[in-house]
Amino acid sequence: MELPYGITLPVGSSLGNRTGAWRVERPVYADGRAPCGHACPAHEDPQDWLYAAEEGDYRTAWTRLVAANPFPAVMGRVCYHPCETACNRGRLDEAVGINAVERFLGDHALTHGWDLPGPGPATGRHVLVVGAGPTGLTAAYQLRRLGHEVTVRDAGHEPGGMMRYGIPTYRLPRDVLDAEIARIVRLGVGLEQDSQVTDLDAALEEGFDATLLAVGAQLGHRAYVPAGEAARVLDAVTLLHDVAEGAAPRIGRRVVVYGGGSTAVDAARTVRRLGAEESVIVYRRDRAHMPAHPAELAEALDEGVVVRWLTTVARAEPGRLAVERMELDEAGFPQPTGEIEELSADALVLAVGQDCDLAFLDGVAGVEVRDGVVQVDEFLRTGRAGVFAGGDTVPGQRSVTAAIGHGTRVARFIDAWLRGREPTVAAELPVVDFEQLNPWYFADAPHAVRPRLEAARRVTGFEEVVQGLDETTALYEARRCMSCGSCFECDNCYGVCPDDAVVKLGPGLRFEIDYDYCKGCGLCAAECPAGAILMVPEPVPPS
Amino acid sequence: MSTHLGMPLMYYQVGSFAVGNRLVDPDLRSEQARPDRAASLTKGHRACRGCGEALGARYVLDTAMRATGGRMVTVNATGCLEVFSTPFPETSWRVAWLHSLFGNAPAVASGAAAGLRALGTDVRVVAQGGDGGTVDIGLGCLSGMFERDDDVLYVCYDNGGYMNTGVQRSGATPPAARTTTTQPVGHSYGHAFGQGKDAPRIALAHEIPYVATATVADLRDLEAKVERAMSLRGARYLHVLVPCPLGWGTAPHETVRIARLATESGFFPVFEGERGRVTTVRRIRHRVPVEEYLRPQGRYAHLFTPHRREDVLGRLQQIADANVERYGLAAPAAAISTAGGGPDGHGEVP
Numbered sequence: 001m002e003l004p005y006g007i008t009l010p011v012g013s014s015l016g017n018r019t020g021a022w023r024v025e026r027p028v029y030a031d032g033r034a035p036c037g038h039a040c041p042a043h044e045d046p047q048d049w050l051y052a053a054e055e056g057d058y059r060t061a062w063t064r065l066v067a068a069n070p071f072p073a074v075m076g077r078v079c080y081h082p083c084e085t086a087c088n089r090g091r092l093d094e095a096v097g098i099n100a101v102e103r104f105l106g107d108h109a110l111t112h113g114w115d116l117p118g119p120g121p122a123t124g125r126h127v128l129v130v131g132a133g134p135t136g137l138t139a140a141y142q143l144r145r146l147g148h149e150v151t152v153r154d155a156g157h158e159p160g161g162m163m164r165y166g167i168p169t170y171r172l173p174r175d176v177l178d179a180e181i182a183r184i185v186r187l188g189v190g191l192e193q194d195s196q197v198t199d200l201d202a203a204l205e206e207g208f209d210a211t212l213l214a215v216g217a218q219l220g221h222r223a224y225v226p227a228g229e230a231a232r233v234l235d236a237v238t239l240l241h242d243v244a245e246g247a248a249p250r251i252g253r254r255v256v257v258y259g260g261g262s263t264a265v266d267a268a269r270t271v272r273r274l275g276a277e278e279s280v281i282v283y284r285r286d287r288a289h290m291p292a293h294p295a296e297l298a299e300a301l302d303e304g305v306v307v308r309w310l311t312t313v314a315r316a317e318p319g320r321l322a323v324e325r326m327e328l329d330e331a332g333f334p335q336p337t338g339e340i341e342e343l344s345a346d347a348l349v350l351a352v353g354q355d356c357d358l359a360f361l362d363g364v365a366g367v368e369v370r371d372g373v374v375q376v377d378e379f380l381r382t383g384r385a386g387v388f389a390g391g392d393t394v395p396g397q398r399s400v401t402a403a404i405g406h407g408t409r410v411a412r413f414i415d416a417w418l419r420g421r422e423p424t425v426a427a428e429l430p431v432v433d434f435e436q437l438n439p440w441y442f443a444d445a446p447h448a449v450r451p452r453l454e455a456a457r458r459v460t461g462f463e464e465v466v467q468g469l470d471e472t473t474a475l476y477e478a479r480r481c482m483s484c485g486s487c488f489e490c491d492n493c494y495g496v497c498p499d500d501a502v503v504k505l506g507p508g509l510r511f512e513i514d515y516d517y518c519k520g521c522g523l524c525a526a527e528c529p530a531g532a533i534l535m536v537p538e539p540v541p542p543s
Numbered sequence: 544m545s546t547h548l549g550m551p552l553m554y555y556q557v558g559s560f561a562v563g564n565r566l567v568d569p570d571l572r573s574e575q576a577r578p579d580r581a582a583s584l585t586k587g588h589r590a591c592r593g594c595g596e597a598l599g600a601r602y603v604l605d606t607a608m609r610a611t612g613g614r615m616v617t618v619n620a621t622g623c624l625e626v627f628s629t630p631f632p633e634t635s636w637r638v639a640w641l642h643s644l645f646g647n648a649p650a651v652a653s654g655a656a657a658g659l660r661a662l663g664t665d666v667r668v669v670a671q672g673g674d675g676g677t678v679d680i681g682l683g684c685l686s687g688m689f690e691r692d693d694d695v696l697y698v699c700y701d702n703g704g705y706m707n708t709g710v711q712r713s714g715a716t717p718p719a720a721r722t723t724t725t726q727p728v729g730h731s732y733g734h735a736f737g738q739g740k741d742a743p744r745i746a747l748a749h750e751i752p753y754v755a756t757a758t759v760a761d762l763r764d765l766e767a768k769v770e771r772a773m774s775l776r777g778a779r780y781l782h783v784l785v786p787c788p789l790g791w792g793t794a795p796h797e798t799v800r801i802a803r804l805a806t807e808s809g810f811f812p813v814f815e816g817e818r819g820r821v822t823t824v825r826r827i828r829h830r831v832p833v834e835e836y837l838r839p840q841g842r843y844a845h846l847f848t849p850h851r852r853e854d855v856l857g858r859l860q861q862i863a864d865a866n867v868e869r870y871g872l873a874a875p876a877a878a879i880s881t882a883g884g885g886p887d888g889h890g891e892v893p
Contacts, residue, residue: 009632014587017633022592055566440803441560479566491563495575495762496799498597500586504578507565517586521593521788522796529561535796 023520023538027513030534032432032485036098039086042405044068046083046098047486053101053478062105066116069404070141070184073110073176076103078167079401080293088484091434094447097477104474110179119187120147125418128208130197133161134400135214135391137184138407144187146415152189155196161216163400165241168270169462200364210414213374213389217398221353231316236267236351243270252346254278256321258313259351260290265297267349268305272459281307284326284334299465302455314340321345356393379413379423388414432485436531445480483530493524493533562762574606574766581608588635590627593795595785596700599759600624603698604638606766610773611667618655620648620672620681623707646680648672649688652695674701674715678740689749692777699742702787710790714740719855720842733845736858746780750819753779757813760802764825784811792841804836809863812870824870833863
């Protein structure tokens with residue numbers, strides 16, 4: 001090549017200069033687990049379905065949601081949303097209203113008549129599920145998807161278990177519950193109501209390949225309260241059950257509910273709706289120690305329910321109660337003070353815990369019942385081959401959410417058993433904490449509040465209290481998600497690289513680092529809003 | 544669309560602050576989000592890891608390339624940008640690019656603009672240099688270019704010193720910053736107070752059609768300013784703050800964060816002016832004390848060790864406070880604004 005005077009080399013591009021050799025650390029795209037999914041007892045991954053919802057693709061969002069949980073409309077109403085407690089956005093302004101979006105998706109699916117994903121290829125295996133509550137129905141759904149035949153036997157007149165007989169309709173309207181159950185039944189689940197299993201061995205001889213024990217805690221725990229002969233004492237579970245069946249008892253004008261859990265609050269609010277002028281919760285500890293969810297308590301107080309903190313019921317007489325003031329000791333346990341007071345009460349409702357009716361397991365070989373629950377290993381197996389247990393039947397947290405999570409998990413373990421495989425628990429990605437995010441890129445956007453029914457209208461009936469979000473508000477709420485640990489293609493890495501060493505692969509395909517030129521400055525990782533890029537030491541080349 | 548609470552529905556997941564956003568129309572995304580961006584300064588250049596100037600130059604020129612449809616030439620002053628991009632015989636430029644001397648870039652650009660006009664072509668001219676070439680060595684040529692209102696956009700990438708020759712002080716080195724020519728002498732450390740040149744205000748005083756400041760921390764803002772500048776004719780000036788990991792003593796991954804702290808503390812005011820008058824300002828989103836900007840930088844380490852220099856920190860804070868007052872940077876940002884302003888915190892100057 002002829003070069004001009006004074007020029008000794010032809011012009012070349014800097015592309016010949018592989019600056020990647022400077023690198024001591026390299027960026028890698030590494031998805032992490034969002035804290036919402038990590039905290040979800042039902043094993044949902046809200047980040048994943050919110051991602052689709054943000055685009056307005058509700059069908060995909062709902063499909064991802066029901067992969068874990070076939071009851072989004074129920075859960076969007078009754079879950080205590082540990083996801084929102086864990087949400088990183090809570091550190092920025094307020095947690096994303098995941099539960100409200102879940103309810104929107106659940107209701108949207110019901111309105112549009114979307115069906116659950118169909119059953120998998122038939123395996124010829126048949127599973128018996130004892131109990132048509134959240135655990136049993138979720139497991140039935142998951143087992144059908146895996147191709148197994150499922151028969152569910154339930155003692156109740158209608159399916160749903162504690163979702164139907166434990167949760168009042170002002171929190172969970174029955175049409176919603178019925179519709180979500182019907183969708184599972186349509187997958188070909190054999191549902192047998194009014195057929196309590198009383199003899200497990202006999203049932204097993206019918207030829208089931210596996211069995212799931214999933215009976216709910218439907219018996220009110222018996223607490224000893226000295227009571228006069230004519231004193232009216234009920235238990236909360238029975239009260240809620242009777243109300244659900246349309247057979248509400250006459251309860252009187254002044255009612256005391258004894259207990260501090262969700263059931264106590266549900267009972268107190270139900271009692272108000274049944275016409276009691278005074279509904280008083282008597283609880284032996286203070287507000288900070290109350291197991292009921294604060295939001296529910298707040299709704300109850302709005303409705304005129306009164307709470308007597310640090311008080312126990314000492315004795316019940318017709319028309320009145322003797323109550324004793326308590327004091328918390330240093331360990332936070334209530335201790336009696338001996339100071340007795342009298343309260344007028346036409347009835348006392350006990351809400352001091354619930355038990356499972358496990359009489360049908362008496363004498364069943366290999367199934368151990370201890371402390372009122374069935375003992376299981378980490379794969380929810382009882383001591384008897386092929387017999388699994390979950391939900392309220394086993395030790396652990398008792399909530400609809402936890403029960404649904406058990407249903408999904410146990411279905412996986414039962415499937416492994418039916419296919420002769422070892423059960424496994426999927427390894428979880430590392431949880432992304434707030435410090436890994438770059439919140440600068442998220443505009444300020446306060447939480448959208450779900451409208452609530454006026455208190456005055458609430459106590460006159462069983463109309464649903466908390467209402468849903470309209471579509472625009474749900475979309476707004478979904479878009480508040482910070483996508484912790486997952487690339488959402490914001491192009492920041494592609495933009496902030498001073499070396500033009502990030503390759504944009506196109507919509508849905510994310511990005512790639514060009515390691516020939518990446519100098520490893522780490523700007524892409526530092527400016528990734530979602531914390532989805534990690535800097536790792538440069539691998540040492542083989543010598 | 545708006546929610547029942549009356550809040551407009553926006554793309555909150557990335558707000559207006561990220562480079563791109565999968566939820567918005569591709570045409571509304573930033574130039575840097577485009578797969579077919581010009582990449583005016585391509586891979587393989589020899590800038591340090593995390594170089595703010597390399598980033599700023601690509602941001603500016605890619606936008607100018609889009610605005611002119613590729614019909615533009617670039618005139619570059621001597622400096623880091625010239626040295627790291629064109630070690631003989633390589634070049635990292637994918638734009639028409641010309642380098643002459645350290646101090647004459649504005650004059651060369653004026654000549655290029657005049658020559659192109661004489662040829663009857665509509666090819667635009669963008670000149671660029673570092674703060675040394677702009678506020679010190681080239682200031683006379685620059686002032687002349689302004690005074691003649693030549694049709695040139697001049698871009699100064701300000702990293703506060705002569706970095707490629709070994710971090711010497713320049714007329715744009717901020718007070719109290721350590722450079723290799725502001726070594727401790729006696730009891731006094733760092734650069735003296737009251738010696739800097741405020742180039743954007745000098746430019747504004749020439750009452751040229753357009754003057755703006757920007758940083759590499761706010762891409763959308765920077766691109767909007769380049770677009771605005773290229774829509775105008777005559778002399779225009781853009782001053783971009785580009786942190787320098789080497790000269791500032793910061794980690795390479797901190798470049799964007801440091802630039803952000805410079806604006807969020809008020810130490811570097813981001814504004815836009817036309818014909819001698821400030822028209823819009825980039826308001827502070829979450830104001831931080833100037834100390835948060837200074838502390839991560841090695842060039843200010845002597846303000847914190849061995850003794851905390853309250854007196855010096857106080858004076859630096861005063862500079863930030865004065866900026867906030869002069870430009871009205873602290874006015875409440877319209878984080879969730881209604882029609883008119885975006886969520887990006889821009890506001891009209893009353």
